[in-house]
Amino acid sequence: MSLAQRVLLTWVFTLVFLIMLVLKLDGKVQWNWFLIFLPVWVFDSILVLMLAIKMAGRCKPGYDPHNGSPDLRLRAWYLTAMLLKLGFCLTLCAKLERLADVKLTFVCIPLWTMLLGALVELGLNIFPERREA
Amino acid sequence: MLFSLRELVQWLGFATFELFLHLLALLVFSMLVALKADMSTSTLSWWMVFIPLFAADGLSTYFTTIVSIRLYQENEKRLAVLRLLWVLTVLSLKLVCEVLLCQKLAEQEQARDLWFGLIVSPLFILLQLLMIRACRVN
Numbered sequence: 001m002s003l004a005q006r007v008l009l010t011w012v013f014t015l016v017f018l019i020m021l022v023l024k025l026d027g028k029v030q031w032n033w034f035l036i037f038l039p040v041w042v043f044d045s046i047l048v049l050m051l052a053i054k055m056a057g058r059c060k061p062g063y064d065p066h067n068g069s070p071d072l073r074l075r076a077w078y079l080t081a082m083l084l085k086l087g088f089c090l091t092l093c094a095k096l097e098r099l100a101d102v103k104l105t106f107v108c109i110p111l112w113t114m115l116l117g118a119l120v121e122l123g124l125n126i127f128p129e130r131r132e133a
Numbered sequence: 134m135l136f137s138l139r140e141l142v143q144w145l146g147f148a149t150f151e152l153f154l155h156l157l158a159l160l161v162f163s164m165l166v167a168l169k170a171d172m173s174t175s176t177l178s179w180w181m182v183f184i185p186l187f188a189a190d191g192l193s194t195y196f197t198t199i200v201s202i203r204l205y206q207e208n209e210k211r212l213a214v215l216r217l218l219w220v221l222t223v224l225s226l227k228l229v230c231e232v233l234l235c236q237k238l239a240e241q242e243q244a245r246d247l248w249f250g251l252i253v254s255p256l257f258i259l260l261q262l263l264m265i266r267a268c269r270v271n
Contacts, residue, residue, distance in 0.1 A: 006135050007144065007267035015260055018253055025249040047135060078134045104170040108163055115160040122153045125138055 013043040033096040037089055044086050051079050081117060084110040143270050144263070146219045148200070151193050158189030179239040186231050190224050197221070222262065226255040 001009075017039040023029045024036045055075050088110040094100040095107055142149060165182040197220040204213035233252040237244045 003136075003140055003144075003270065004267060007264070010135065011260060011264050011267075015257075018256060018260075022249045022253050051134070081134070104167040108167045111163060112160060115156060115163070119153065119156055119160065122138075122149060122156065126149050126153060 009043075009046070013039045033093040037093055040089055044082055044089075048079065048082050051075060051082065055079070077117065077121070081114045084114040088114070144267055146216065146223070146266065147193070148196070151196060154192055154196075155189050158185040161185040179235050183231055183235045187228070190228050190231075194221070194224055219266075223259060226259045230255040
């Protein structure tokens with residue numbers, strides 16, 4: 001997929017999600033929170049599917065691991081981050097729908113784990129010489 | 134994931150360090166929101182909860198100003214002005230959204246006319262700008 005296609009994909013899903021969120025928060029629609037998060041579910045499912053296909057592609061015979069694509073460990077981290085984000089959104093929806101009586105702190109734990117991981121990844125990119133040491 | 138870090142930096146127009154700063158601010162902000170929501174007797178006001186986001190915006194503005202001055206001194210005048218204009222536009226839209234949301238949460242009774250469509254409108258403008266920029270970067 002080209003950059004424009006990926007941007008368009010992200011843009012459309014973000015726009016639809018924001019519109020649905022605003023309608024719900026302003027009380028214009030009485031939809032279920034799980035339905036409001038539908039663009040998030042679809043977008044995340046596409047991402048997880050794409051990641052899974054790319055990871056499975058490495059298992060093909062004759063695959064060259066030095067062809068410039070990110071290594072398996074990085075892809076595994078991306079997959080974990082996606083699952084953590086999905087876990088956060090699911091528990092948040094369950095809390096908003098009053099299906100589960102959990103504290104917001106517990107709901108946020110997957111989000112914090114994902115953000116910490118992203119911070120470490122970004123930090124390693126800011127200081128690349130420390131990564132090699 | 135969907136975008137490489139290089140693509141993100143090109144598209145959003147922010148340096149890696151600025152992205153790090155905003156992500157860190159988001160982490161602290163989410164912790165404060167959880168703290169405020171779970172402790173009903175907490176004396177933490179909504180304005181205090183939003184401090185990490187405001188601080189990140191301020192630091193990002195400072196960082197961009199320094200980078201733009203350096204670029205200007207190195208005779209990259211066009212790049213310096215364009216970068217400064219873009220980052221200031223994005224940060225202003227983000228700040229307006231944050232201030233409106235904070236006001237809505239802090240003064241629920243007085244801010245009854247402030248509907249969420251209005252609060253999120255800077256983000257809608259930002260999305261259009263990001264789409265235009267993506268076409269240019271591509």
